[in-house]
Amino acid sequence: AQKVTQAQTEISVVEKEDVTLDCVYETRDTTYYLFWYKQPPSGELVFLIRRNSFDEQNEISGRYSWNFQKSTSSFNFTITASQVVDSAVYFCALSGTASGGSYIPTFGRGTSLIVHP
Amino acid sequence: DGGITQSPKYLFRKEGQNVTLSCEQNLNHDAMYWYRQDPGQGLRLIYYSQIVNDFQKGDIAEGYSVSREKKESFPLTVTSAQKNPTAFYLCASSRDRAVAKNIQYFGAGTRLSVL
Numbered sequence: 001a002q003k004v005t006q007a008q009t010e011i012s013v014v015e016k017e018d019v020t021l022d023c024v025y026e027t028r029d030t031t032y033y034l035f036w037y038k039q040p041p042s043g044e045l046v047f048l049i050r051r052n053s054f055d056e057q058n059e060i061s062g063r064y065s066w067n068f069q070k071s072t073s074s075f076n077f078t079i080t081a082s083q084v085v086d087s088a089v090y091f092c093a094l095s096g097t098a099s100g101g102s103y104i105p106t107f108g109r110g111t112s113l114i115v116h117p
Numbered sequence: 118d119g120g121i122t123q124s125p126k127y128l129f130r131k132e133g134q135n136v137t138l139s140c141e142q143n144l145n146h147d148a149m150y151w152y153r154q155d156p157g158q159g160l161r162l163i164y165y166s167q168i169v170n171d172f173q174k175g176d177i178a179e180g181y182s183v184s185r186e187k188k189e190s191f192p193l194t195v196t197s198a199q200k201n202p203t204a205f206y207l208c209a210s211s212r213d214r215a216v217a218k219n220i221q222y223f224g225a226g227t228r229l230s231v232l
Contacts, residue, residue, distance in 0.1 A: 009157065033218050043205065043226040050220060091159065095217040103217040104150075104175075109159035 006108035023092030035093040123224035140208035149191035167214040
């Protein structure tokens, strides 16, 4: 069975602070994919990034960066110099390649990020 | 503009009533999904469909039903058997069937409340 844990329920920061959202996963698959999605107050989840289990390179996209570490089964997301527009719920998700429907993503419970001006 | 359209945005259900949530996509995606979101619970899978005229139960299918008569449409009916239907419902689609690397594209959701 797959499992995604986002232990931080809510994080509150002041604008321009850096913030890291944690994601820890469990899977028996050797090949799997990890995702981050953003859910702004409007409600629609928006895809941010996808990583496969063979690619441990960290990625940076503007103020966003992701740190994938297989050794600790973590895929953490850092926002540098946070802005009010970053306020949203962020979901980490995992999908696998074994049989039995593991290709359907399993989502974490989400982390609500509040950025104060 | 390609995307997923969910309607209505808000829906109220009377006790004992069945209600249907609409989900339409014009992305030509094979797979479609329904999720339920409750505060602090994340997304829980209700039903999914990989192909027209076929669908599978997710983790919390009891009290719900779906159909997939057309590729672009995947309506969800919340039946009277669902005793706690108040939640935010999200529809999603992905391009391919049964592929782990699929990115999901989501609609704006329907918020269902019980009168």
